[in-house]
Amino acid sequence: MSEVKIxxxxxxxxxxxxxxxxxxxxxxxxxxxxxxxxxxxxGVIGSAAKENGMPEDRFEIIEAATEITxxxxxxxxxxxxxxxxxxxxxETLAKRGDIFGMITCGNTAxxxxxxxxxxxGETRVRPALAAVLPAQNGKFxxxxxxxxxxxCNPQMLHHFARLGTQLMRDMYGIASPRxxxxxxxxxxxxxxxLVKETHxxxxxxxxxxxxxxVEGNNALSGVCDVxxxxxxxxxxxxxxxxxxxxxxxxxxxxxxxxxxxxxxxALGEHLMGIYDxxxxxxxxxxxxxxxxxxxxGSADAKAVVSVCGMLLNMAAHxxxxxAEKNKI
Amino acid sequence: MSEVKIxxxxxxxxxxxxxxxxxxxxxxxxxxxxxxxxxxxxGVIGSAAKENGMPEDRFEIIEAATEITxxxxxxxxxxxxxxxxxxxxxETLAKRGDIFGMITCGNTAxxxxxxxxxxxGETRVRPALAAVLPAQNGKFxxxxxxxxxxxCNPQMLHHFARLGTQLMRDMYGIASPRxxxxxxxxxxxxxxxLVKETHxxxxxxxxxxxxxxVEGNNALSGVCDVxxxxxxxxxxxxxxxxxxxxxxxxxxxxxxxxxxxxxxxALGEHLMGIYDxxxxxxxxxxxxxxxxxxxxGSADAKAVVSVCGMLLNMAAHxxxxxAEKNKI
Numbered sequence: 001m002s003e004v005k006i007x008x009x010x011x012x013x014x015x016x017x018x019x020x021x022x023x024x025x026x027x028x029x030x031x032x033x034x035x036x037x038x039x040x041x042x043g044v045i046g047s048a049a050k051e052n053g054m055p056e057d058r059f060e061i062i063e064a065a066t067e068i069t070x071x072x073x074x075x076x077x078x079x080x081x082x083x084x085x086x087x088x089x090x091e092t093l094a095k096r097g098d099i100f101g102m103i104t105c106g107n108t109a110x111x112x113x114x115x116x117x118x119x120x121g122e123t124r125v126r127p128a129l130a131a132v133l134p135a136q137n138g139k140f141x142x143x144x145x146x147x148x149x150x151x152c153n154p155q156m157l158h159h160f161a162r163l164g165t166q167l168m169r170d171m172y173g174i175a176s177p178r179x180x181x182x183x184x185x186x187x188x189x190x191x192x193x194l195v196k197e198t199h200x201x202x203x204x205x206x207x208x209x210x211x212x213x214v215e216g217n218n219a220l221s222g223v224c225d226v227x228x229x230x231x232x233x234x235x236x237x238x239x240x241x242x243x244x245x246x247x248x249x250x251x252x253x254x255x256x257x258x259x260x261x262x263x264x265x266a267l268g269e270h271l272m273g274i275y276d277x278x279x280x281x282x283x284x285x286x287x288x289x290x291x292x293x294x295x296x297g298s299a300d301a302k303a304v305v306s307v308c309g310m311l312l313n314m315a316a317h318x319x320x321x322x323a324e325k326n327k328i
Numbered sequence: 329m330s331e332v333k334i335x336x337x338x339x340x341x342x343x344x345x346x347x348x349x350x351x352x353x354x355x356x357x358x359x360x361x362x363x364x365x366x367x368x369x370x371g372v373i374g375s376a377a378k379e380n381g382m383p384e385d386r387f388e389i390i391e392a393a394t395e396i397t398x399x400x401x402x403x404x405x406x407x408x409x410x411x412x413x414x415x416x417x418x419e420t421l422a423k424r425g426d427i428f429g430m431i432t433c434g435n436t437a438x439x440x441x442x443x444x445x446x447x448x449g450e451t452r453v454r455p456a457l458a459a460v461l462p463a464q465n466g467k468f469x470x471x472x473x474x475x476x477x478x479x480c481n482p483q484m485l486h487h488f489a490r491l492g493t494q495l496m497r498d499m500y501g502i503a504s505p506r507x508x509x510x511x512x513x514x515x516x517x518x519x520x521x522l523v524k525e526t527h528x529x530x531x532x533x534x535x536x537x538x539x540x541x542v543e544g545n546n547a548l549s550g551v552c553d554v555x556x557x558x559x560x561x562x563x564x565x566x567x568x569x570x571x572x573x574x575x576x577x578x579x580x581x582x583x584x585x586x587x588x589x590x591x592x593x594a595l596g597e598h599l600m601g602i603y604d605x606x607x608x609x610x611x612x613x614x615x616x617x618x619x620x621x622x623x624x625g626s627a628d629a630k631a632v633v634s635v636c637g638m639l640l641n642m643a644a645h646x647x648x649x650x651a652e653k654n655k656i
Contacts, residue, residue, distance in 0.1 A: 136575050147512050150520040184475050184563035192478040192560040216567030217606070221575070232520040235512035236564045239544030244572040247464050247549070251599065261591040267583055271576065278545070 003035050004315040005099050006308060007092055010040035011067040011085040012106025014298045017041065018048045020105070023304025024059065025052035030305055031312055037099060039064045039089040064088035067106075070297070074109040078117060086110060090118040093290055101291035101311045103282070105299045111292070112148050112285070119288045125159050127287030129231070129294060130167060131238055132310075134274055137222035142168050142177075145231040146238050146283055152230035154198040157181070161208055163286035164226035171317050172225075180214030180224030182233055188212060194230060202228070238277070245275035280306045331363050332643040333427050334636060335420055338368035339395040339413040340434025342626045345369065346376045348433070351632025352387070353380035358633055359640055365427060367392045367417040392416035395434075398625070402437040406445060414438060418446040421618055429619035429639045431610070433627045439620070440476050440613070447616045453487050455615035457559070457622060458495060459566055460638075462602055465550035470496050470505075473559040474566050474611055480558035482526040485509070489536055491614035492554035499645050500553075508542030508552030510561055516540060522558060530556070566605070573603035608634045 008024055010017040017040050024036050036059040038045045045061050064085035068077050081087060086106045093102045104111060108129065115127045129148035135141040144164040149156060161179050168177040181202055183191040188199055190213060202210045214224055219237050229237065249272055256264035279302065282295035291314050295307050336352055338345040345368050352364050364387040366373045373389050392413035396405050409415060414434045421430045432439060436457065443455045458472040472492040477484060489507050496505040509530055511519040516527055518541060530538040542552055547565050557565065577600055584592035607630065610623035619642050623635050 136578075150512055182564070184478055184560055184567075192558075195560075216564040217571030217574070219564075219568055219571060221571065230520075232512055232523075233561060233564055236510070236544040236547075236561055237568050239512075240547055240565050240568040241572045243545030243547060243549065244569045245576065246545070248573065248576050248599065248603065250464075251602070252595065255595055255598065259591060259595075261595075263587060263589040263591045264595055267580065267587075267589075267592055267595075270583065271579060274579070275576065 002033065004033055004312055005035040005037060006311050007037040007039060007062070007089045007099050007102045008304070009085045009089045009102070009104035009106060010038050010045055011064070012069070012104060012297070013295075014105075015300055017044045019301055020299070020304055021045055021048035021054075022052050023299075023301035024308075025049070025054045026301055027305045027308040028054060028058050031308060034308060034312060035059065037062050037089075037092065039085040039092070062088060062092060068110050070107050072107060072110060074107070074113045077107070077110045078113050087114055087118070090114045090292075093292070094118045099290075100315050101293065103293045103295055103304070103307050103311070105295045105297050108147065108283075108294055111294055115285055115288045115292060119290060119292070121287045121289055125156070125287060127285050128160050128163055129283040130164060130286050131234075131283055132167075132171075132281070133220055133238075133241070133277065135220050135222035139222055139225070140168075140172060141220055141222065141224060142226045143219070143234055143237060144226065144228060144286060145234050147231045147235040148285075150230065150232040150235070152194060154194065154201050157194070157198040157228050157230065158201045158205065160286075161202055161205070161210070161226060161228045164228065165208055167284065167286060168225045171314055173317070174225050176209040177225035178209045178211045178223070179226045179228060180211055180218075182219065182227055182229035182237065183213035183215065186213050186215055198228075242277045245271075245277065249275065279303055281310060282307045284310075330361065332361055332640055333363040333365060334639050335365040335367060335390070335417045335427050335430045336632070337413045337417045337430070337432035337434060338366050338373055339392070340397070340432060340625070341623075342433075343628055345372050347629055348627070348632055349373055349376035349382075350380050351627075351629035352636075353377070353382045354629055355633045355636040356382060356386050359636060362636060362640060363387065365390050365417075365420065367413040367420070390416060390420060396438050398435050400435060400438060402435070402441045405435070405438045406441050415442055415446070418442045418620075421620070422446045427618075428643050429621065431621045431623055431632070431635050431639070433623045433625050436475065436611075436622055439622055443613055443616045443620060447618055447620070449615045449617055453484070453615060455613050456488050456491055457611040458492060458614050459562075459611055460495075460499075460609070461548055461566075461569070461605065463548050463550035467550055467553070468496075468500060469548055469550065469552060470554045471547070471562055471565055472554065472556060472614060473562050475559045475563040476613075478558065478560040478563070480522060482522060482529050485522070485526040485556050485558065486529045486533065488614075489530055489533070489538070489554060489556045492556065493536055495612065495614060496553045499642055501645070502553050504537040505553035506537045506539045506551070507554045507556060508539055508546075510547065510555055510557035510565065511541035511543065514541050514543055526556075570605045573599075573605065577603065607631055609638060610635045612638075 128145040130144040285292040456473040457476040613620040
């Protein structure tokens with residue numbers, strides 16, 4: 001098993017650097033092949049690492065003086081806050097061959113602009129933010145875009161389809177990923193203006209396994225491996241799924257307490273393992289030559305472990321973020 | 329208890345007129361104040377009514393020779409198929425003071441155009457299709473629009489907010505309904521172009537209880553009484569909620585069988601009562617002076633009973649579809 005080094009931006013999360021370093025320590029325990037570079041305040045990271053008993057030979061600290069917040073203007077931050085932990089992480093990822101990928105909980109807009117500046121892909125298209133979600137059949141569906149670009153044109157959606165296809169092919173070994181276009185009806189004539197104009201582009205692209213329009217109730221039913229939509233609609237699919245699931249989980253827990261049923265409590269835990277979409281995983285930046293994961297602002301230690309697992313899985317499958325392959 | 333007469337379009341449903349008439353019979357049994365007018369083929373309706381033992385003094389048949397299908401072009405159908413059961417129902421509803429409201433499972437586009445032609449509101453704006461959904465706190469949230477208009481401008485969304493407010497005020501007695509604007513972030517700066525332009529319109533309207541942007545994970549959490557969005561996004565919220573709920577219900581049933589747990593089977597039934605959004609209820613056409621409900625194409629007898637219940641509830645609350653009040 002070869003080593004994989006990941007850089008973690010310890011700033012920009014709602015729960016503070018200590019929580020993220022705690023997650024880093026748990027991830028090192030869990031994954032023996034993992035090494036980490038922790039970007040942020042050397043003092044804070046150092047003492048948190050000590051407190052959590054992190055083995056010194058498996059991590060390094062990269063000093064970064066400032067933090068990018070959600071109030072920063074992306075364009076300004078990109079040029080004025082080059083000493084921030086997010087941009088330092090990105091620059092380090094771009095320059096150093098020994099670092100495989102990056103994790104940040106910080107400002108999404110700055111992150112995406114940063115990818116264009118520090119990690120430009122071959123395709124010169126604005127990167128997209130994908131979520132790989134558990135589908136009904138035990139497989140996974142890549143939802144793209146989930147919020148990076150909320151006003152899209154048909155060419156962007158076409159590009160999302162290609163990026164998502166590449167991810168699912170290379171990361172999950174699906175030879176011909178089935179691509180669906182999110183719409184308000186299954187018929188090819190259904191959709192808003194954007195969807196109607198995108199449909200023929202996807203249908204005409206022979207490199208795509210386009211299956212046509214997919215409605216919201218089938219979004220994660222497993223009918224497609226890649227579900228394409230603008231970032232506004234994708235954000236709704238992601239968050240409504242999460243909100244509905246969490247709401248039903250809450251109902252189940254309340255019911256279990258009232259009924260004093262161990263069976264139901266066990267069921268609740270089983271379902272949480274599948275549907276706790278919010279606290280697990282993170283968004284994958286597509287269009288970057290090296291993997292960058294955007295974790296939630298609210299990410300806790302457990303989320304850091306989960307996202308490290310995602311990156312190690314990507315490393316094991318290698319191909320997807322290879323710059324040559326990125327020329328699609 | 330005063331009588332309420334409803335007209336049911338027996339054509340245009342996937343399951344055929346017999347199934348809908350069966351539902352009509354069940355609804356008459358369930359609701360003693362209900363009377364029905366059944367529009368469609370007199371022969372088919374008559375024999376189905378007999379088979380289901382419908383009391384002759386509580387229904388009438390209105391002959392309509394043709395059917396509007398999902399393949400009909402709305403503009404053409406509106407002028408060429410005036411003898412269809414949908415348009416005959418609408419014309420009857422408009423003309424006859426003794427008929428309170430209408431139910432159809434047929435083509436939504438024709439229905440909405442038909443409302444403009446036969447039941448023009450005071451506001452001269454395209455009608456919207458709302459769904460009143462169960463919110464987490466046991467109350468209800470009116471989601472508008474759910475698919476009538478998939479490409480919207482800010483003025484339309486503003487109008488949806490007013491129509492939804494009126495419905496929740498008059499039908500549910502909420503004095504100042506809280507209005508949320510569906511977005512991809514809670515901050516007022518978040519949203520696609522449409523949402524960003526709509527935000528100040530809603531904020532400036534003092535007749536609305538505008539609470540700001542609402543994210544998808546809070547869509548049905550009960551934070552707002554009216555959730556405003558374009559028909560494409562609303563269709564996603566509706567169908568993703570439904571799809572996620574049905575998926576979890578399936579998981580629970582499979583788990584219950586495997587674990588042979590009666591507790592879990594009982595839980596499953598309890599949850600189905602709340603979350604079986606697809607088979608219960610229907611969309612409410614807002615902007616019509618008289619209530620029109622669009623049931624699912626796949627509606628079965630049970631759905632007919634449920635939708636009759638919705639209309640009777642509206643009748644009990646009267647105010648909402650009063651033409652004078654419609655002048656908002």
